Amino acid sequence: MADTETDPASDRPSRLLSLPVDIVETVLGAAGSLLLLALMFSTAVDVVGRYFFNAPLGWAYEMTQLAMAAIVFVALPSVTLRREHVTVGLFEDAFGGRMAHLRDLVVATAMVAGTGFLALRMWEMAARFARFGDTTATLKFPIAPVVMLGAAGLGLAAAAAAILAVKALIGLFRKGSGS
Template sequence: MSLSEPDAGRRARALRSNFRRITAVLTGVMLLALTGVTLVDVLGRYFFSSPLPGATEMTELLVMAVVFAGLPAICLDDGHITVDLFTANLGGRAAAIQTAAARLVGAVILALVAWQLWEHGSRLASYGETTIYLRFPLGPVAKAASVLCAASALLLLAMTLLRLPKGTSEDI
């Protein structure tokens, strides 16, 4: 990092770095739990003819948790899947405009997804919907995913308004 780097760029880099570490630990723990569930289920199934009760539901919930817990970090890194057929050679102001437009579109889409997930979670909660085997309530799960989507949308909007430099995982 050079001394001439703008203050916002330094703060953005530090925020991205710290947030990525926290997210990496959180998602890493969930991935280890997912691996443990799968291991216990497979070993129980093949060696004891007794699979782990509710393993499928635990796997589904953990995969969902990994995806949505990592979403804010992906947004902070500008790490969404992109196709650069026409924009790969943009430079300077055009690249900044393209980044801002992509962030705004992403924020709007994530806000819509957050809203729909919240509505879906409210419906699930009103029905008392649970997983079949474990009886885990699904309304709060959908609402938690909604909150993470909304946080991601707000991150993208803030990054656009503050004109933060585009981030990559190499910055961290």
């Protein structure tokens, strides 16, 4: 019963949170998709306007920067939950059984600490931007909401990493996971 697909104990944290996690992941996926669609559309309009009509969109550069940041932070929780980060598998063969679960626990715990710390720092920065009324140069678009979105994305990524840590902890103590 060491297989995670058949062992109900291995899936308990995700089953318990299945519906809320699925809803959040769907909403974030849709938001990221819409942001990417808007970014592609504005880039296409900007390029056509620039090269064919000598009339580029004056706000395209600023909106591209903000949209790219938003896309990254909206996607981060889903990427974390699915364990789709860029990884280097130099020592994959060195870990098996319980050692693989221990490695996953250490990595997930470090991710919780790192993304949680960054979320708190970004939230503080967003509060400072809001307090001072910082805006973009051309459109005068407030920066604070985008930074708040980044902080929320990092916070959700920390929560996703916590789910992974719990799964690794359960795998570590599950019978039949090897040594």
